[in-house]
Amino acid sequence: MKKYCFGVDVGGTTVKVGLFTVEGQLLDKWEIITRTENNGENILFDICESLEAKLDEKSIDLDEVKGIGIGLPGPVLDDGTVLQCVNLGWGKFNVSEKMSEMFHGIEVKAGNDANVAALGEAWKGGGKNFDDIVMVTLGxxxxxxxxxxxxxxxxxxGAAGEIGHMHVEDGEELNCNCGGCGCLEQYASATGVVRLANRYIAKNSESTKMTEFGEDITAKDVFDLAKEGDKGAVAVVEQMSTYLGKAMASIATVVNPQAFIIGGGVSKAGQYLIDAIADVYVKYAFPACREAKIALAELGNDAGIYGAAALIV
Amino acid sequence: MKKYCFGVDVGGTTVKVGLFTVEGQLLDKWEIITRTENNGENILFDICESLEAKLDEKSIDLDEVKGIGIGLPGPVLDDGTVLQCVNLGWGKFNVSEKMSEMFHGIEVKAGNDANVAALGEAWKGGGKNFDDIVMVTLGxxxxxxxxxxxxxxxxxxGAAGEIGHMHVEDGEELNCNCGGCGCLEQYASATGVVRLANRYIAKNSESTKMTEFGEDITAKDVFDLAKEGDKGAVAVVEQMSTYLGKAMASIATVVNPQAFIIGGGVSKAGQYLIDAIADVYVKYAFPACREAKIALAELGNDAGIYGAAALIV
Structure with missing residues (x-):
């Protein structure tokens, strides 16, 4: 009987791996190093070796394993083909087929890491009570x-859900990593919040404690100060939430989700952030979309392995 | 054998009906009046009567009919429940169940009229060569x-695809019909183009022939003048295309479609409009979404009956 499955989340530095029951209970998790040298030719081999070792350790028979799900940092087509994974050194090939060949012909399904993390949250995290969600990861x-x-x-x-690259600001002069200019990511990511903070400080250095952090200010510092009522930090959070809440209202006109799930490091700001986004979202959302729930992600760094497992169950 | 199906497109003034083969060949089409009095209580009855008459006329047996698809002017849930159809006087009820009861228990499927028109274009119109499309109807x-x-x-x-109500302009002072302010519909619809033209004329009356049309100027007049090189009309088309092209780039970050299909009365401006939109779209689209085709709709006013039929085949 197929009782188990693996969820694998491949990052540029480490590979996270989870052993799950097919019902979604996480039995064990661990990490291995991502060897990116020689165009990442060892990565799949290292993963397979690690999975074999775990089966031995737990005395699990291969026949009891339903399959392997794998999240990858790049666009992945439905058949498991990656077009390019810059951070891994990979070009185009079918990861699902390749890994299945390497691991006893077992079923392997692959997906983009952000999409897979969203699937994890939908399965067992902040989205588990909803049918349709849009996950927004603020890292x-x-x-x-x-x-x-x-x-x-x-x-x-493979680019659905690339909402970080929605154009939200005509007045931006700096380029985004994607080559665009004025992308949501330039304001609503951790680095984006810091950018907005620095811009605020440059114009209004006397009215905020943000200046005390100097160049090392983080998104967490900004949110902590905002919660204390610091005028400048509040203004920065409002700016960030305005970009994000409007973008979410735009997303809702396209797919009308039941809920938005907010994750990533910046989401550690918690309900304060959710409230700030919700104020803006409700203002700009089409009436029939206004009731969408906005909730925090719950799985943290494990969302990727949960979602990878969900690909296979 | 189930050889036939009906596609019904219910509007506030007339109901369009098509008799199709299940392969999608349109055999006959006609219209009946939409009787909206008494909260539209006669509408489904009138449709059923008209379908019965057509079966008699063509000597088609009920056993040969696969079902009825119906497009409705309002949000429709997947099970056929309409929440409200203001233009018909309808409140909430399950249209599919009700109409099936009224028409010999035959299968009935219902959808929102804009969505159903999109399905029609995807099935037999401008989108027939693509797997995933977003239809944009500029009426x-x-x-x-x-x-x-x-x-x-x-x-x-039931509000997915309500892209006319994407917020695209912070500086707007007039409200949209939805209650919002700065919706795409306020600039990219036929009335929106006229609004932009009037605003242009109010500021630059000497540099454009648009003034000669006075208050009766139409979107068609604006596009005709733009094609002739009229400076003001070109500026208006650029403005409209900028709103629309950016909105489409935003849509692409959410669902990454293979193609956008542009329909509705304004799309009669043809390739000139497509080129204007494409220039903007390519500039703002995320790299992986940039190759999406932008094509004209092909079915005109028949898109609704085609799409309704497509619901059932």
């Missing part, structure tokens, strides 16, 4: 994932 | 529909 960048009836919306080129 | 308002793998994306409250 170093802004990622996203659209989950409709428990399935990832991939898009024609 | 009196701006409607939309998201078709993924041949199916309408309905959304949690």
């Amino acid at each position: 170093t960048g802004v990622g996203g994932g659209v989950i409709l009836e428990g399935k990832i919306l991939t898009g024609h080129n | 009196t308002g701006v409607g939309g529909g998201v078709i993924l793998e041949g199916k309408i994306l309905t959304g949690h409250n």
Whole structure:
């Protein structure tokens, strides 16, 4: 009987791995180093070796394993083909087929890491009580994932859910990593919040304690000060929430989700952030979309392994 | 054998009906009046009567009819429940169940009219060569529909594809019909183009022939003048295309469609409009979404009956 599955979340530095029951109980998790040298040729091999070792350790027979889900940092088509994973050194190939060949012909399914994390939250995290969610991940960048009836919306080129690159500001002069200018990611990510803070400080240095942090100010510092009522920090959070709440209202006119799930490092600001976003969202949302729930993600760094496992169950 | 189906497109003034083969060949089409008095209580009855008459006329047996698809002017849930159809006088009820009861228990499926028109274009019109499309209908308002793998994306409250109500302009002072302010519909619809033209004329009356049309200027007049090189009309088309192209780039970050299909009365401006939109879209689109095709709708006013039929085949 197929009682178990693996969820694998491949990052540029480490690979996170989880052993799950097919019902979604996390039995064990661990990490291995991502060896990116030689165009990352060892990565899949290292993962397979680690999975074999775990099966031995737990005395689990291969016949009891339903399959392997794997999240990857780049666009992934529905058949498991990656177009490019810059951080891994990979070009185009079918990861699902390749890994299945390497691991006893077992079923392997692959997805984009942001989409897979969204699937994890939809399955067992902040989105578990909703049918359709849009996940918004506020980390170093802004990622996203659209989950409709428990399935990832991939898009024609694997770029569905790339909401960090929605154009939200005409007046921006700096380029985004994508080459665009004025992307949501430039304001709503951790680095974006810091950018907004520095811009505020440059113009209004006397009215905020943000100046005391100097160049090392973090998004967390900004939110902590805002919660204390610091005028400048409050203004920065309002600016960030305005970009994000409006973008979410735009997203809702396209897919009308039941809920938005907010994750990533910046979401540690908690209910304060949710309230700030919700104020803006309600103002700009189309009436029939206004009731969408806005909730915090719950799985933290484990969202990726949960979602990868969800690909296979 | 189930050889036939009906596609019904209910509007506030007339109901359009089509008799189709299940392969999608339109055999006959006609219209009846929409009787909206007494909260539209006669509408479904009139439709059923008209369908019975057509079966008699064509000597088609009921057993040969696969079902009836119906497009309605309001949000429709996946089970056929309408929440409200203001233009018909209808409140909340399950249209599919009700009409099936009224018509020999035959299968009936219902959808929102804009979504259903999008499905029609995806099935037999401008989108027939694509898997995933977003339809943009530029009429009196701006409607939309998201078709993924041949199916309408309905959304949690039936509001997916309501892209006319994406907020695109902070500086607007007039309200949109939805109660919002600065919606795409306020600039990219036929009335929106006229609004932009009037605003241009108010500021620059000497540099454009648009003034010669006075208050009766139409969107068609603006596009005709723009094609002739009239400076003011070109500026208005650029403004309208900028709003629309940016909004489409935003849509692409959410669902990454293979193609956008542009329909509605304004789309009669043809390739000139498509080129104007495409220039903006390519500039603002996320790299992986940039290759999306932008094509004209092909079915005109028949898109609704085609799409309604597509619901049932």
